[in-house]
Amino acid sequence: MTLLAGSPGRDVVPAGFPPIDQRGIARPQGPAADIGAVEVETVGVVPLLTVGLMKQGLAVSFSGEPGCTYRLLGSSNLTDWSPVATNSLVNGSLQFVLPMTANTHLFFRAVTP
Secondary structure, eight states: OOOOTTOTTTTOBOSSOOSBOTTSOBSOSSSSBOSSSOOOOOOOOOOEEEEEEETTEEEEEEEOOTTOEEEEEEESSSSSOEEEEEEEOSSSEEEEEEOOOTTOOOEEEEEOO
16 A cells, blocks of 8 residues: 555665565655555656846746756856856745856756755
8 A cells, every 4th residue: 555645654764675665666755765565656747947038137937846956157158157046946936147248158957965
């Protein structure tokens, strides 16, 4: 039987668990494995990153899974990535305004730590 949302048995086994549960689902599905024979499959929100131009600079908005921590990375060449910000999403979204200099080309991506 699958554990309910909020169960104290979810994401608590850090090591020593089988790589799959009794149904063949990979473990862990979260930061740690679940207690018991069945791992709860996580279906998260698909993160969305948008970038817009403002007078103050670039407005970078990000929406994702509430309560998760994400790192916003920036790159000018898609090879070398530098951290721009790290935040936990409280209500599912964040917004940053980044100063821009003339002729700057930047790429952004959001990753989980």
